[in-house]
Amino acid sequence: MGDGLGIGALRPWLRLLARRRRRLWVGAGLLGLTLLAAIGLLALSGWFITASALTGMAIRAGLDVHVPGGGIRAFAVTRTVARYLERLYNHDTVLRLLADLRGSLFAVLSRLDGATLAKQRSSDWLTRLTADIDTLDGLYLRLLAPPLVALALIGSLTAFLALWLPTLAGLVGAGLVLAWLWLSFGQAWLGMAASRAQVEHRQRLRSLSVEHLQGLAELEAHDCTARHRHRLLACERRLHAAQRRLARCTALGSALVGLVVGLAMLATLWLAAAAWQHDAVSGAVMVMLPLAVLAIGEALALLPNAFTSLGTTRTAAERLNALEAAERRAPSGRSRPLADGPLELSLEGVGLRYPGAWHMALDAVSLSLKGGSRLVLTGTSGAGKSTIAALLTRQLLPDTGDIRLNDIPLAEIDEGSLRERVALLGQRIDLFEGSLADNLRIADPAATDERLWQALDWATLADWAEALSAGLATPVGEGGHALSGGQARRLALARLWLRDPGLVILDEPFAGLDRATLASLVPRLDGWLRGRTALFLVHQLDDDSVAPPGVTHRAHLVEGELTDFARYCAIGQDDGKATTMPNEVRNG
Structure with a gap:
């Protein structure tokens, strides 16, 4: 089923993520701690309130209110702190992963030959470097950590229920695992076509918009503006249609979470009440168990939206994989260095x-x-x-x-x-876009300011640069727009x-x-x-x-x-004698 969903396209990027596996495990642990604290808070609170109500005068009945009260506070504080740390830590991890992904992709782009680069518009390459990489940032935060944590919590909840009612634990565990399978693989299959269509229409709309703005003068001159605008609107309608289909699939998944968790809670309450009638569990435990099942919904609720949009991530990965495949088609064995001095x-x-x-x-x-x-x-x-x-x-x-x-x-x-x-x-x-110094240091990152001034002086730019208030720190603007054509060439x-x-x-x-x-x-x-x-x-x-x-x-x-x-006729040979050699036609 995984191959049918195109999971294989994600493998190269999963290997790249694995370089930071320690951070990924820590982040998943913080997410699990947050959700576990939420389950513990709701279950323990239900147990404590019920136990207090059933005993009437809790203190006179010998119920220790300090231990469960302290536990409730501990779960509440842990949930708040763990959620804050999880968001902070995981988003920092995602930013690091984005840097890894963009660095890896930029290295691939820099090694592609011009013929390969010419096959795509500049806007398409920009999409690869920005939108596709941004899509892959959810690979860990949405597609890896949440389902693994949810599955681990289902196992923990099943073991917790088995302490009192093993039969109930088996039924609830099986039901939740089936729900987990649908909310991940099932939702991915359901939303695959719509999410892939959304990516294609969004990229097409972006390219058409850029072309419309850049070529507006030509479109007006040839009276084609209205026709091009109709193409834009048609593409936008297709994009909205794909988004609506995707939203319906996501809404179905969210509704299934509520339905499955609600049914599991009712089944737990029914069986726990029957066990209470036979004095197998106490009244407080009877209330605690369904509340623990209800709290698992917070973990399952993270799955529908992420997996319904798996096609988006898969499409982005496939396009980026195509770049690496194009790079691999280039000749290998590039290992021989060039010697110093002039090259023949x-x-x-x-x-x-x-x-x-x-x-x-x-x-x-x-x-x-x-x-x-x-x-x-x-x-x-x-x-x-x-x-x-x-x-x-x-x-x-x-x-x-x-x-x-x-x-x-x-x-x-x-x-x-x-x-x-x-x-x-x-x-x-x-x-x-940066300063004069930034653009010069592309050639020599270790160059001192003194050497940069020497370079500017050699290119007859030193006097101009010295007259600038910021000197070497003067920004050149995006694409060097702050400079004239001659200044840009001399720089x-x-x-x-x-x-x-x-x-x-x-x-x-x-x-x-x-x-x-x-x-x-x-x-x-x-x-x-x-x-x-x-x-x-x-x-x-x-x-x-x-x-x-x-x-x-x-x-x-x-x-x-x-x-x-x-x-060249004006230049002499090595012996200093000026000569003119006959033209040499060498076309094959």
Whole structure:
């Protein structure tokens, strides 16, 4: 039955939770103590009130009121304190688990290639990282601890009833176990379709809402706003329908809790009264036993809502498992490090076609570059320049051909070594909401403030940063919106300067920079690139453009094909003699 409910999808995440098994057991123990105190409080209070009433003058009859009175107070205080500690401790545990889950997922996302990432919208990836992980936070707090504690309490209650009436204990225990099975597995089966539909419709509605807001201008321009709004409303109606079905299933489970506990209490009262008539139990015990059964309802009441929504947790787990499966499909054996110094680069017959594309993004591209050389690769938008950058940083995997750094196949290079020795400045600058210092220390977490100022000075940003009231603590805004395009690009260059790569890939490095800034920055970039291999990706080289410094080779891409690869005519060979080598067509 568990496999039918898709419990197997939860196993990887259960193993992740097991890393904190000690905290989980402590949290479950606090939950059990809270519910046990509630049962003890109600049962002992019923016994004490009944015993006092039956004896009339309790003190004169010899009834010790201090011991049960103290017990009632102890149960009441224990219930209050244990509930507070349980909520505090378990929610702290859940936050720690969320950090583990998000850290694990982010590590998986960071290792996925660009082709896999391109299969989903950005909003879908955000859903994985937020909504799906938030759904899994109930895995322990709602789906693990409550049913285990409820089952343990059913066993304890059965043993307690067996002290006086073994037959009654067997009947009540069997009935409560059957109810437990339905309230967990039965409710999960009943609400599976509705809860899974709710997740799908909610994700679809979220994506449509984001697309509607981001593309509102285009929708208005093409008079499609009303049609897109109808799609939103239709998706919202489907979501509400799924939520209503789920609510009905949950209400059925809650009603069954009340019905089963009520019937069990009545049966206990009936049999206990019969035993009292035969002097098998006292009148106080006769009242105490059904009240103890009634109190078990607090433990069972936690199950319907959690298990009716099991499909939500299962769907989230399946989508996250698919990410890990995609990661496992990537080449294994990435354990070879890259040596210090400039990296040699070699592409041989490399080809790549994006999923669903009609044409090859790259077609049998071959080139080689010795360590310390600098290649400028030109081509129009869509020619394949950024694709080569993505391949060299292993954001994409080639369909055909071989890529090597220092004669090591790219697929075999250690992940950490690759990220440390290969640096990419793309056209899109990724800045995070935080301070200047936070964004710089992404490159070097141990960098001192002095070194950060050196990086800013190298990128011609020091004067600007010093004029800011907060200096290095100045926030850059979400996505770096507080900075201009040129400032953001120079900040990214400063971040690059803090690293020590052997291969530097610069995609349109001078975009958005004025000539006065370039006149100061280009010589500094030239000095920093000495002793490193560099790849410049630019649209074209003409009289109006700023030429990349120290270029030794050039190549040109046309629709994914390398039309020429030659030594740059303005640069001499190692012996200092200026030469011009003929173009070398190397397309297969």
